[in-house]
Amino acid sequence: MGLEEKLPSGIMLTTVEQIAGLVRKSSMWPATFGLACCAIEMMSAGGPHYDIARYGMEKFGATPRQADLMVVAGRVSQKMAPVLRQIYDQMPEPKWVIAMGVCASSGGMFNNYAIVQGVDHVVPVDMYLPGCPPRPEMLFDAVLKLHDKVQNEKLGAHRKAEIEEEEERRLRRELPLLNPSEVAGR
Numbered sequence: 001m002g003l004e005e006k007l008p009s010g011i012m013l014t015t016v017e018q019i020a021g022l023v024r025k026s027s028m029w030p031a032t033f034g035l036a037c038c039a040i041e042m043m044s045a046g047g048p049h050y051d052i053a054r055y056g057m058e059k060f061g062a063t064p065r066q067a068d069l070m071v072v073a074g075r076v077s078q079k080m081a082p083v084l085r086q087i088y089d090q091m092p093e094p095k096w097v098i099a100m101g102v103c104a105s106s107g108g109m110f111n112n113y114a115i116v117q118g119v120d121h122v123v124p125v126d127m128y129l130p131g132c133p134p135r136p137e138m139l140f141d142a143v144l145k146l147h148d149k150v151q152n153e154k155l156g157a158h159r160k161a162e163i164e165e166e167e168e169r170r171l172r173r174e175l176p177l178l179n180p181s182e183v184a185g186r
């Protein structure tokens with residue numbers, strides 16, 4: 001890896017946080033979660049032309065137990081939302097989520113009752129990727145930005161943010177529905 005040239009004395013001073021960040025970002029394993037047309041671009045990113053293996057991420061796993069990155073590629077239907085959540089819950093900590101494309105980020109053109117209006121209603125999202133569909137280069141850009149975030153994160157900070165987000169989501173769900181007559185009287 002060229003470490004011998006960079007460390008001629010064989011000594012490296014760093015922190016546990018920096019080492020943990022380096023290890024985590026260098027071996028992110030994505031869980032396969034292609035839902036619609038965006039998934040074609042995600043699959044293309046894994047092929048030899050774009051070669052996501054350059055970033056240590058060639059292992060797209062069918063099991064969430066060995067994955068720490070979920071790339072939600074495509075629109076999420078209401079029926080699929082509990083499945084997505086279950087897969088997310090089965091991934092070990094720490095874990096990250098990329099919402100790939102406008103459909104996963106906000107529902108996109110599918111502004112209707114059948115589609116979740118943004119996957120952040122179901123799981124915490126770390127990166128939102130615009131485009132319909134985003135090209136593999138855009139996915140790589142999001143991945144590299146996520147790598148930077150992971151490298152510089154304090155130990156435990158990610159989990160703390162996740163818990164706060166979960167609590168916020170729970171409170172949002174429990175908000176009492178507004179009475180239509182009250183709304184009309186405003």
Ligand code: SF4
Pocket residue numbers: 036037038073074075100101102103104108131132133134
């Ligand atoms: S953003 Fe566009 S390409 Fe991606 S799932 Fe939605 S419609 Fe398909």
